[in-house]
Amino acid sequence: MSRYLSADIYYKEKYHEKVARLSLSSGLSCPNRDGTLGNTGCIFCSKLGAGDFAANSKDSIKDQIESQIEFLKKKWNAKKYIAYFQSFTNTYGDVDYLRKIFYEAIEYPGVVGLTIATRADCLSDEILELLEELNKVTDLNIELGLQTVNEKTIEYIRRGYSHKTFDKNVRNLINLGIDVTTHVIFGLPGEDETDFMNTIDYINEIHPLGIKIHSFYIERGSNIYEEYVRGEVSTIDMETYVRSVVNAICRLKRDIVLFRITGDPVKSLLVEPKWCQDKLKVIATINKTLKNLGVPLLKLEEK
Numbered sequence: 001m002s003r004y005l006s007a008d009i010y011y012k013e014k015y016h017e018k019v020a021r022l023s024l025s026s027g028l029s030c031p032n033r034d035g036t037l038g039n040t041g042c043i044f045c046s047k048l049g050a051g052d053f054a055a056n057s058k059d060s061i062k063d064q065i066e067s068q069i070e071f072l073k074k075k076w077n078a079k080k081y082i083a084y085f086q087s088f089t090n091t092y093g094d095v096d097y098l099r100k101i102f103y104e105a106i107e108y109p110g111v112v113g114l115t116i117a118t119r120a121d122c123l124s125d126e127i128l129e130l131l132e133e134l135n136k137v138t139d140l141n142i143e144l145g146l147q148t149v150n151e152k153t154i155e156y157i158r159r160g161y162s163h164k165t166f167d168k169n170v171r172n173l174i175n176l177g178i179d180v181t182t183h184v185i186f187g188l189p190g191e192d193e194t195d196f197m198n199t200i201d202y203i204n205e206i207h208p209l210g211i212k213i214h215s216f217y218i219e220r221g222s223n224i225y226e227e228y229v230r231g232e233v234s235t236i237d238m239e240t241y242v243r244s245v246v247n248a249i250c251r252l253k254r255d256i257v258l259f260r261i262t263g264d265p266v267k268s269l270l271v272e273p274k275w276c277q278d279k280l281k282v283i284a285t286i287n288k289t290l291k292n293l294g295v296p297l298l299k300l301e302e303k
Protein backbone atom coordinates (compact mmCIF):
# COMPACT_ATOMS: atom_id res chain seq x y z
CA MET A 1 0.00 0.00 0.00
CA SER A 2 1.29 3.43 -0.83
CA ARG A 3 0.22 7.06 -0.60
CA TYR A 4 1.48 7.76 -4.12
CA LEU A 5 1.71 5.91 -7.41
CA SER A 6 5.09 4.19 -7.24
CA ALA A 7 6.82 2.33 -10.07
CA ASP A 8 6.18 -0.93 -8.28
CA ILE A 9 2.42 -0.37 -8.13
CA TYR A 10 2.34 0.90 -11.70
CA TYR A 11 4.08 -2.18 -13.12
CA LYS A 12 2.21 -4.64 -10.90
CA GLU A 13 -1.11 -3.16 -12.05
CA LYS A 14 -0.02 -3.33 -15.65
CA TYR A 15 1.65 -6.74 -15.71
CA HIS A 16 0.14 -8.43 -12.61
CA GLU A 17 3.58 -9.50 -11.41
CA LYS A 18 6.98 -8.16 -10.51
CA VAL A 19 8.79 -6.46 -13.40
CA ALA A 20 12.53 -5.96 -13.01
CA ARG A 21 14.63 -3.39 -14.81
CA LEU A 22 17.75 -4.53 -16.63
CA SER A 23 20.35 -1.73 -16.78
CA LEU A 24 21.97 -1.95 -20.20
CA SER A 25 24.67 0.08 -21.93
CA SER A 26 24.38 1.35 -25.48
CA GLY A 27 28.05 2.35 -25.49
CA LEU A 28 27.07 5.85 -26.66
CA SER A 29 28.42 9.11 -25.24
CA CYS A 30 26.71 12.47 -24.77
CA PRO A 31 27.04 15.67 -26.83
CA ASN A 32 27.37 17.61 -23.59
CA ARG A 33 30.37 15.54 -22.49
CA ASP A 34 32.31 14.95 -25.68
CA GLY A 35 32.81 18.66 -26.44
CA THR A 36 30.18 18.91 -29.22
CA LEU A 37 28.31 21.56 -27.21
CA GLY A 38 31.50 23.13 -25.82
CA ASN A 39 30.99 21.62 -22.37
CA THR A 40 32.61 18.84 -20.39
CA GLY A 41 29.29 17.68 -18.97
CA CYS A 42 26.46 18.90 -16.75
CA ILE A 43 28.13 20.01 -13.50
CA PHE A 44 26.87 17.00 -11.53
CA CYS A 45 27.64 14.35 -14.16
CA SER A 46 30.04 11.67 -12.98
CA LYS A 47 32.24 9.46 -15.17
CA LEU A 48 29.32 7.01 -15.24
CA GLY A 49 27.21 9.50 -17.22
CA ALA A 50 24.35 9.91 -14.75
CA GLY A 51 23.63 6.22 -14.79
CA ASP A 52 24.87 3.60 -12.41
CA PHE A 53 25.09 -0.13 -12.11
CA ALA A 54 24.76 -0.75 -15.86
CA ALA A 55 26.09 -3.83 -17.60
CA ASN A 56 29.37 -3.74 -19.53
CA SER A 57 29.00 -1.80 -22.80
CA LYS A 58 31.61 -4.01 -24.47
CA ASP A 59 29.27 -7.02 -24.26
CA SER A 60 26.48 -7.67 -26.76
CA ILE A 61 22.98 -6.65 -25.68
CA LYS A 62 22.05 -10.34 -25.30
CA ASP A 63 25.05 -10.96 -23.02
CA GLN A 64 24.27 -7.82 -21.00
CA ILE A 65 20.66 -8.94 -20.54
CA GLU A 66 21.73 -12.39 -19.41
CA SER A 67 24.29 -11.09 -16.91
CA GLN A 68 21.73 -8.60 -15.52
CA ILE A 69 19.08 -11.33 -15.14
CA GLU A 70 21.61 -13.51 -13.34
CA PHE A 71 22.58 -10.60 -11.06
CA LEU A 72 18.95 -9.69 -10.27
CA LYS A 73 18.03 -13.29 -9.45
CA LYS A 74 19.70 -12.79 -6.05
CA LYS A 75 17.15 -10.07 -5.31
CA TRP A 76 13.94 -10.90 -7.16
CA ASN A 77 12.48 -13.84 -8.95
CA ALA A 78 11.09 -11.71 -11.77
CA LYS A 79 10.05 -13.22 -15.09
CA LYS A 80 9.28 -9.98 -16.86
CA TYR A 81 11.75 -7.23 -17.59
CA ILE A 82 12.13 -3.68 -18.79
CA ALA A 83 15.27 -3.14 -20.87
CA TYR A 84 16.67 0.10 -19.47
CA PHE A 85 19.28 2.18 -21.28
CA GLN A 86 20.13 4.75 -18.61
CA SER A 87 23.70 6.04 -18.81
CA PHE A 88 24.75 8.86 -21.12
CA THR A 89 22.53 9.83 -24.11
CA ASN A 90 20.94 6.82 -25.69
CA THR A 91 19.65 8.44 -28.86
CA TYR A 92 23.01 10.07 -29.62
CA GLY A 93 24.04 7.67 -32.36
CA ASP A 94 23.41 6.34 -35.82
CA VAL A 95 19.75 5.43 -36.22
CA ASP A 96 20.51 1.99 -37.75
CA TYR A 97 22.74 1.13 -34.81
CA LEU A 98 20.04 2.29 -32.38
CA ARG A 99 17.37 0.26 -34.17
CA LYS A 100 19.61 -2.82 -33.95
CA ILE A 101 20.32 -2.59 -30.21
CA PHE A 102 16.79 -1.63 -29.20
CA TYR A 103 15.25 -4.51 -31.18
CA GLU A 104 17.84 -6.92 -29.81
CA ALA A 105 16.71 -5.86 -26.33
CA ILE A 106 12.95 -6.03 -26.83
CA GLU A 107 13.09 -9.34 -28.68
CA TYR A 108 14.74 -11.10 -25.74
CA PRO A 109 12.24 -13.47 -24.03
CA GLY A 110 10.53 -11.87 -21.06
CA VAL A 111 11.38 -8.28 -22.03
CA VAL A 112 8.04 -6.44 -22.00
CA GLY A 113 9.24 -2.87 -22.28
CA LEU A 114 12.01 -0.49 -23.20
CA THR A 115 13.09 2.62 -21.29
CA ILE A 116 15.50 4.96 -23.04
CA ALA A 117 17.18 7.84 -21.19
CA THR A 118 18.22 10.70 -23.39
CA ARG A 119 18.41 14.47 -23.82
CA ALA A 120 15.55 16.56 -25.17
CA ASP A 121 17.93 18.05 -27.78
CA CYS A 122 18.77 14.59 -29.18
CA LEU A 123 15.41 13.84 -30.75
CA SER A 124 15.80 14.45 -34.49
CA ASP A 125 12.98 13.59 -36.92
CA GLU A 126 14.79 10.35 -37.78
CA ILE A 127 15.00 9.41 -34.09
CA LEU A 128 11.35 10.31 -33.55
CA GLU A 129 10.37 8.01 -36.42
CA LEU A 130 12.29 5.16 -34.76
CA LEU A 131 10.65 5.89 -31.40
CA GLU A 132 7.20 5.91 -32.98
CA GLU A 133 7.99 2.55 -34.58
CA LEU A 134 9.21 1.09 -31.25
CA ASN A 135 6.18 2.49 -29.46
CA LYS A 136 3.96 0.29 -31.63
CA VAL A 137 5.75 -2.92 -30.67
CA THR A 138 6.79 -2.45 -27.04
CA ASP A 139 6.01 -0.57 -23.84
CA LEU A 140 8.24 2.42 -24.57
CA ASN A 141 9.19 5.05 -22.01
CA ILE A 142 11.53 7.95 -22.81
CA GLU A 143 13.37 9.43 -19.83
CA LEU A 144 14.36 13.06 -20.17
CA GLY A 145 16.56 15.06 -17.80
CA LEU A 146 14.58 18.19 -16.99
CA GLN A 147 16.17 18.86 -13.57
CA THR A 148 14.53 22.31 -13.20
CA VAL A 149 12.50 24.89 -15.11
CA ASN A 150 14.63 27.77 -13.83
CA GLU A 151 16.63 29.09 -16.84
CA LYS A 152 19.31 30.61 -14.58
CA THR A 153 19.93 27.22 -12.99
CA ILE A 154 19.85 25.47 -16.38
CA GLU A 155 22.71 27.72 -17.50
CA TYR A 156 24.56 27.20 -14.24
CA ILE A 157 24.37 23.41 -14.44
CA ARG A 158 25.55 23.61 -18.10
CA ARG A 159 22.79 21.40 -19.40
CA GLY A 160 23.49 22.67 -22.91
CA TYR A 161 19.98 23.61 -24.09
CA SER A 162 17.20 25.90 -22.94
CA HIS A 163 13.93 25.14 -21.23
CA LYS A 164 12.20 26.22 -24.45
CA THR A 165 13.87 23.34 -26.31
CA PHE A 166 12.91 20.90 -23.58
CA ASP A 167 9.32 22.12 -23.60
CA LYS A 168 8.94 21.87 -27.39
CA ASN A 169 10.44 18.39 -27.62
CA VAL A 170 8.74 16.86 -24.59
CA ARG A 171 5.35 18.03 -25.86
CA ASN A 172 6.22 16.57 -29.24
CA LEU A 173 6.83 13.12 -27.70
CA ILE A 174 3.68 13.28 -25.58
CA ASN A 175 1.61 14.32 -28.62
CA LEU A 176 2.96 11.29 -30.49
CA GLY A 177 1.50 9.11 -27.71
CA ILE A 178 4.93 8.16 -26.36
CA ASP A 179 5.28 7.78 -22.58
CA VAL A 180 7.75 10.19 -21.01
CA THR A 181 9.38 10.27 -17.59
CA THR A 182 10.96 13.54 -16.49
CA HIS A 183 13.96 13.62 -14.20
CA VAL A 184 14.06 16.34 -11.53
CA ILE A 185 16.71 17.39 -8.98
CA PHE A 186 15.84 19.13 -5.71
CA GLY A 187 18.59 21.20 -4.07
CA LEU A 188 20.51 22.51 -7.07
CA PRO A 189 22.75 25.43 -6.03
CA GLY A 190 20.85 28.72 -5.94
CA GLU A 191 17.41 27.08 -5.82
CA ASP A 192 14.91 26.95 -3.00
CA GLU A 193 11.58 25.23 -2.37
CA THR A 194 9.74 27.72 -4.58
CA ASP A 195 11.89 26.64 -7.53
CA PHE A 196 11.22 22.96 -6.78
CA MET A 197 7.46 23.54 -6.73
CA ASN A 198 7.62 25.61 -9.96
CA THR A 199 9.18 22.55 -11.57
CA ILE A 200 6.44 20.31 -10.17
CA ASP A 201 3.76 22.71 -11.47
CA TYR A 202 5.31 22.51 -14.94
CA ILE A 203 5.25 18.70 -14.77
CA ASN A 204 1.56 18.80 -13.87
CA GLU A 205 1.00 21.03 -16.89
CA ILE A 206 2.71 18.76 -19.44
CA HIS A 207 1.40 15.66 -17.65
CA PRO A 208 3.97 12.98 -18.54
CA LEU A 209 3.63 9.35 -17.51
CA GLY A 210 6.13 9.72 -14.70
CA ILE A 211 8.70 11.63 -12.73
CA LYS A 212 11.94 10.76 -10.96
CA ILE A 213 13.09 12.97 -8.10
CA HIS A 214 16.42 12.93 -6.34
CA SER A 215 18.50 15.34 -4.31
CA PHE A 216 21.46 17.23 -5.69
CA TYR A 217 24.62 15.38 -4.71
CA ILE A 218 28.28 15.75 -5.43
CA GLU A 219 30.38 12.88 -6.73
CA ARG A 220 34.16 12.76 -7.15
CA GLY A 221 35.15 13.40 -10.75
CA SER A 222 32.18 15.69 -11.52
CA ASN A 223 32.70 19.33 -12.55
CA ILE A 224 30.96 20.59 -9.39
CA TYR A 225 33.45 18.72 -7.20
CA GLU A 226 36.10 21.42 -7.81
CA GLU A 227 33.67 24.16 -6.70
CA TYR A 228 32.82 22.10 -3.63
CA VAL A 229 36.51 21.72 -2.72
CA ARG A 230 36.86 25.52 -2.98
CA GLY A 231 33.95 25.85 -0.53
CA GLU A 232 31.71 27.54 -3.12
CA VAL A 233 28.81 25.14 -3.03
CA SER A 234 26.72 23.34 -0.43
CA THR A 235 24.10 20.60 -0.59
CA ILE A 236 20.52 20.20 0.62
CA ASP A 237 19.89 18.76 4.12
CA MET A 238 17.67 15.72 4.57
CA GLU A 239 14.90 17.58 6.43
CA THR A 240 14.46 20.10 3.60
CA TYR A 241 14.63 17.35 0.99
CA VAL A 242 12.01 15.18 2.71
CA ARG A 243 9.69 18.18 3.20
CA SER A 244 10.09 19.15 -0.46
CA VAL A 245 9.37 15.64 -1.74
CA VAL A 246 6.31 15.38 0.51
CA ASN A 247 5.06 18.74 -0.82
CA ALA A 248 5.76 17.59 -4.37
CA ILE A 249 3.80 14.36 -3.86
CA CYS A 250 0.86 16.31 -2.40
CA ARG A 251 0.96 18.74 -5.33
CA LEU A 252 1.53 16.28 -8.15
CA LYS A 253 -1.41 14.88 -10.13
CA ARG A 254 -2.26 11.52 -8.57
CA ASP A 255 -1.90 9.56 -11.82
CA ILE A 256 1.73 10.62 -12.43
CA VAL A 257 4.02 7.71 -11.55
CA LEU A 258 6.83 8.44 -9.08
CA PHE A 259 9.50 6.17 -10.50
CA ARG A 260 11.99 7.44 -7.92
CA ILE A 261 11.81 9.68 -4.84
CA THR A 262 15.43 9.53 -3.80
CA GLY A 263 18.83 9.19 -5.46
CA ASP A 264 21.08 6.19 -5.69
CA PRO A 265 24.61 7.62 -5.73
CA VAL A 266 27.63 5.37 -6.12
CA LYS A 267 28.96 5.06 -2.56
CA SER A 268 32.62 5.09 -3.57
CA LEU A 269 32.14 8.36 -5.52
CA LEU A 270 29.73 10.20 -3.22
CA VAL A 271 31.13 13.25 -1.41
CA GLU A 272 28.04 15.09 -0.11
CA PRO A 273 25.37 14.82 1.24
CA LYS A 274 26.11 11.57 3.05
CA TRP A 275 22.50 11.10 4.20
CA CYS A 276 21.38 10.25 0.66
CA GLN A 277 23.35 6.99 0.86
CA ASP A 278 20.66 5.61 3.15
CA LYS A 279 17.93 5.30 0.55
CA LEU A 280 15.65 3.16 2.72
CA LYS A 281 15.74 5.67 5.57
CA VAL A 282 14.91 8.57 3.22
CA ILE A 283 11.97 6.67 1.71
CA ALA A 284 10.71 5.57 5.15
CA THR A 285 10.87 9.16 6.42
CA ILE A 286 8.95 10.44 3.39
CA ASN A 287 6.29 7.73 3.89
CA LYS A 288 6.00 8.46 7.60
CA THR A 289 5.62 12.20 6.98
CA LEU A 290 2.90 11.55 4.38
CA LYS A 291 1.07 9.35 6.89
CA ASN A 292 1.38 11.93 9.69
CA LEU A 293 -0.04 14.57 7.36
CA GLY A 294 -3.06 12.36 6.69
CA VAL A 295 -2.36 11.84 2.98
CA PRO A 296 -4.70 8.97 2.06
CA LEU A 297 -3.55 5.64 0.70
CA LEU A 298 -3.79 5.45 -3.06
CA LYS A 299 -6.95 3.87 -4.38
CA LEU A 300 -6.07 2.10 -7.59
CA GLU A 301 -9.02 3.58 -9.47
CA GLU A 302 -7.37 7.01 -8.96
CA LYS A 303 -4.77 6.08 -11.56
Ligand code: SF4
Binds near residue numbers: 030041046145
Ligand atom coordinates in the same frame (compact mmCIF):
# COMPACT_ATOMS: atom_id res chain seq x y z
S1 SF4 B 1 23.09 15.00 -20.28
FE1 SF4 B 1 23.43 13.26 -18.87
S2 SF4 B 1 25.23 12.18 -19.66
FE2 SF4 B 1 25.16 14.19 -20.64
S3 SF4 B 1 26.48 15.48 -19.40
FE3 SF4 B 1 24.40 15.78 -18.65
S4 SF4 B 1 24.12 14.27 -17.00
FE4 SF4 B 1 25.96 13.68 -18.17
